[in-house]
Amino acid sequence: MFDDLTTYYHENVVSTYMDYRDIKRSGTAGRSRDIRNAIIAASALFHLREHLPRPNQPTRAATEKLCPEYGLLGDIVNAAKHKSISRNTPHGTPLLADATQIDERIVLTEYLDEKGPYRFAEKTVIAKLSDGSERDLFEILTVVMNYWENFLYSLGILPSLRIFPNDSNKHPRTRKEWEENRLDFEIVKGHRFHQSMRLQRFNYQTETIEPIDLTGSQVKFNIYKPAYEINLSLTHDASGKEFKKTITLSDDESETVAHCKTDEDRQAYINSLPCAHEALRQLAIEAGVVNDSADTLNISNKEGT
Incomplete structure (x- = not known):
């Protein structure tokens, strides 16, 4: 794999990205499978630059100027590897300083049709930035994936150009999609169970997603054997x-x-x-x-x- 750049790109970078995409789409959550595979894909995408031939190997700073998400991806990869980071980067202070700022989340989005409301569940891995904002890691991975695809195509390393779509759909999910949607949890007895969730609602007037205010609400989560x-x-x-x-x-x-x-x-x-x-x-x-x-x-x- 390491003897040929095209092979390395497809078998290590593209494949790990696709692996995480498939796991993200799967109907099973738990055991940190999403965050684990997201970090594997992030690491492959971040370190691809170091495998490029010297004449065409850009610096991290140059890459960040052309693809700002590459800088954030580097902070995520290094925080996951070292637990915490503090050294300045080409973009200055790390945008994310600790591995605990990377988290798995279940997102429940409420939609509405003539039959009434329904809720679609999907999995995400979130990067909680130090400025208080949040980014979907799959969106970051996809931006960097498309950047490298364009870069390698421009060098003639790839014979054709692909565009990887962002899976984080913001369009209204249909009732048919909801009926086919199922999300199971996989939990190991004796291991800690940690899962964050976000409840949100699609606003059909503004065509945007809005958080649901749970102030004063009591949320219950039941686990039982089928x-x-x-x-x-x-x-x-x-x-x-x-x-x-x-x-x-x-x-x-x-x-x-x-x-x-x-x-x-x-x-x-x-x-x-x-x-x-x-x-x-x-x-x-x-x-x-x-x-x-x-x-x-x-x-x-x-x-x-």
């Missing part, structure tokens, strides 16, 4: 009488149901469970059913607590 109950019903067509039975899924079965992405997947899995079939058989016996073709079997599920 537990599902299945309500089974059998309706005897001749008499119209309905027979019902409820079964509780095991931990493993509940876990599988919890990870199903669609209602169709959940229903198909539930229909395949031996315990569901046995419960239906018991209902049929209770109802005195002789000819199954004359009956209607319905399986529905609801989440238990």
Whole structure:
């Protein structure tokens, strides 16, 4: 990898950027996976300059003049590596001085349509700058990524130019996106759990995102093991009488149901469970059913607590 600049760029810089982008889009938060992979990508982007051939290797100061985000990226990388930094940089005092100023955050944005409000959840890694402002690390990475893409293309190292889009969408998320949106937490027993969250609302008049004021509010966060109950019903067509039975899924079965992405997947899995079939058989016996073709079997599920 280190013997060829083009290979190094694609296999170390672009790949780590794409890895973090994919993790950012994933539906699982926790165990510092986002901040860890964001820093790996940031380090690769920041140190790419040192792998450029000498005649074309710009100084950090020159790079910062052309791409100010490169300077901020350097402060983030060095703070993450050394815990804290204090030495002056080409842009002066570090914009971020301590690794604790880099944080993972869950952002919940409230939208509104004709059916009512809905909230879209997404993950971000935030750099809290010393002046009190905040920057989305993926936005910084994308700006620097596009800068290096242009730089290497101008040198003829890359045969074509790509533009990497910023994933931090500020356009209104649709209800369909919300319905497909799911965010799970992964927590290890015995390890500390730290997670910051931001509640915000999309203003359709100004087409901007505004923070939700939580002054005087009490926020509760519940963590529980998934537990599902299945309500089974059998309706005897001749008499119209309905027979019902409820079964509780095991931990493993509940876990599988919890990870199903669609209602169709959940229903198909539930229909395949031996315990569901046995419960239906018991209902049929209770109802005195002789000819199954004359009956209607319905399986529905609801989440238990």
